[in-house]
Amino acid sequence: MRIHKEYRKLENVEEVNVYDVHEKEFYIQAPKEFEMEKIPFPIVMKNIKTDINIFVPYKDGEDFIIHGLGNSALKRGNIQQEDIEGRLLSKASPMFHQLLHEALFEVYKTHEIKHVRFLYHHKEKLARLTNVKIIYEMGRIFILSDHIDTSESTLYIPEDENRDEDKANLIEYFAQTGSYYKINGKYSWTQGIYNIINRPRDEYDEYYNIIFDLTIPEDKPLIEKINKIMDSGTSHYESIIRIRTHDGTLKYLEMNLYSKFDNNGNLISRYGLIKDVTTYSHKKITRPVDFLLSGFKNSKKLALLIEPLNPKQYEFSKGFYHLIEEDPEEYSHSRAVIQNIVEEDVINNIIQLIDGQINELEETFTYNVKGNENNQKICEIYLERFEFGSDTHSIGFLTDVTEERTKQLELMEANEHQNVLIKEVHHRVKNNLQVLNSFLNLEKRAYKDKPSIIIDHMQSRLSSLAILHEKTYNTTDFKNINLKEYIEDQDGQLRSLIGLRDGIEFESEVDEDLVLTIEVITPLLLVIDELTMNAIKHAFPDKTKPNKKITKKITKIDNENAELILQDNGVGINDPDKITKNLGCEIIKNLTKQLDGHIELFEHEHGTGYKLTFPIYMDHTIEG
Structure with missing residues (x-):
């Protein structure tokens, strides 16, 4: 225990x-x-x-x-x-x-x-x-x-036993509202009334009006007027009276009084709904509702709604006014606030809740702040309507989930984009393997007696594509690829595979700001591979020749085009027509066509050179 x-x-x-x-x-x-x-x-x-x-x-x-x-x-x-x-x-x-x-x-x-x-x-x-x-x-x-x-x-x-009674007591306690009945000359007071007058129950409370009894002298004539009006056959009357509690606190009470009469006009019962609407007095008043609402005072995204379906007895935490961007002192609660909701079905559901057609509502909606479509917030709302005795009460929560929903949408879009990227990776890997397989089949027929050439070519191509896959797919950015980093890595691979073995140096100069898409850089790297392998095979027949060098220079011509100059310091070309018809040059021509570029051979003082002109941009297959 x-x-x-x-x-x-x-x-x-x-x-x-x-x-x-x-x-x-x-x-x-x-x-x-x-x-x-x-x-x-x-x-x-x-x-x-x-x-x-x-x-x-x-x-x-x-x-x-x-x-x-x-x-x-x-x-x-x-x-x-x-x-x-x-x-x-x-x-x-x-x-x-x-x-x-x-x-x-x-x-x-x-x-x-x-x-x-x-x-x-x-x-x-x-x-x-x-x-x-x-x-x-x-x-x-x-x-x-x-x-x-x-x-x-x-x-x-x-689980649901006394559920509505508990909620009604909660609302009365925190919202400083209460009610009473008078039947057969005896009063019945709810706990909210005792919260307002700040005293415990007394066994004699059923015999007199404990609220009217505390009325200050200045408002006694008003009480007499209220009693006369209600006794005369009026079924509903509203007024504000002032009372002074036993501890000397002055309070302003909003009274909603109702009378029920029989067919002969005789009074059967009287009912009163009372709310403490005091704002200031000779000393600061702390209401029980303030303790609850203060728990939400630092929350701009979560609002507690007490009696949201009652335009006169409601109490909202500050988060509500921050969300709708209204001054609490100037705000007047009515159905008009729901007209700023974008979704018509949500508006209809709220109206059904107000009219008592449904008792519970849980929705997510878009809210146009002050009717402005350019200032929208995503909100979640939970409202519950319930009966206790002959009274209807309501309570709920309103949450601003704009930031969370935005992040959620961004995450969903990122996941969708990631799925597209994965499909694109698979597609490109498949295509590149098919290209390499085609090259391999061609070279197997052309160099069937020279397997070392086939191996060198395949190693170079695979290395270039490996660099491309590693760098590009790790960043998932297929549209903005810095070419200089790739060329530097490609040179490093060539030095490891061939340079150290054959004594060839590789030097490159690339514009720092040259950025290409994946559609451009893939065939470009393969073209560079083929040109380099051609130079290695034909420019340096004497393996003992010192200071062998292959250089590249890639520059932007304008905002749409770039130029590659690749040249060697080898023996040059005796028969240009013959060399342009070999397998390597056929592959280069096909890759250049894929690149939508133009290539030409030229001789210079020491060796052979190629000039390739190509577009910086090509249509991209991935959106976003």
Whole structure:
């Protein structure tokens, strides 16, 4: 068993929360130690709703002798009166001795009435509530108990039990609203009224108007006017009156009064809805609603909505006004606010909730701030409408999820783009492998007696494509590829594969800001590979020749075109027509056509050179 105690000053009651206890723990077998006189009026005590439990102080209040228990207490303990009377409380019910001894001892010593509320919880849910009044009289302690029990056999309470009542009490407590009924000359006041007047209930409250009784002298004539109007047959009247509570606080109350008459015009009942609308007085007033709403004061994205369906009794946290970008002092709550919602179906659902056609709403919608389509926010709203007695209440939350939804959409778009990229990678890998396979088949026929040439060519091509795949696909950017980085890496690969073996140096000069798309750079690198392999094969027949060099220079001609100059310092070309018809040159021509470029051979003082002109941009296959 776990116990938590707290004193409720407003209600003047000690509240005791009891967790993890079962009926079988209430009473245990204990020997009878005292003979007790018979309880008077046993039949009456069995038939009244309130349990009357009688205890006799023992050893100056150190313990208490059980004289008798009420009918419901006996029933819950599954015992008879003779099974429990004459036993010490500490022995017959150690649990109740632990719960009650302090309160019993206090009443025994002070002879003052004490109020206690016991809340029994099972699996963290409220199972039973017992209001207790402890009285000292005739040398005995009397405990008067009123039970609110959900089941006679278990402490478990169904999930929705008393749900609407709890919400109504929550709203009244925090929103400083309350109501009363007057039927057959007697008043019934809700807890919200006591929050407003800041005092606990009194047993005589049903006999007079506890609100009107606190009216300040200046407003007494107004009270007389209200009573005359309501008695004359008026069914509804609104007014604001001023009261002064018992602690001297001046409050302004908005009154909505209703009367019900029979067919003959006779008054049947009166109902009043009252709200504390005080803003300022001679001292700062802190309302219970402020404690709840202050929990949301730093939240600009989450708003608590208390009574959002009531245009006169609503209370909203600051997040609501921040979301709709309105001044709380100037804002007037009405259906007009929903007209800024973009989705018509959401508007219709809210109207159905207002009109009572549905009781719950959970929607996501787009809100045009002050009707401005260029200032939109994405919001989630939960509203619930419920009845308690003859009153309708509502409560809900409003959340600005614009940033989260934007990020979510960006993530979805990024995921979609990533899927496109993956498909594009697979497509390009397949195409490039097909190209390499075609080159390999051509060279197998052309160089069937020279496998080393085939291997060199394939290694160079594979290295270039590997560089392209690694750099480009790691960044997932197929549209802005810096060429200089690729050429530098390509030169490094050529030095490793061929340069060190054949004593050839590779030098390149590339414009720093030359940026190409994947459609351009793929065939361009393959063209450079073929030109380089051609130069290696034909420019340096003498393997012992020193200072062999192949250079590249790539520059922008204008905003649309670029130029590649690749040349060697080899032996030159004796028969240009013959060399332009070999397999390497045929491959170069096909790649140049794929590149949508133009290539030409030229001789210079020391060796051979090629000039390739090509476009910087080509149509891209990936959107975004």
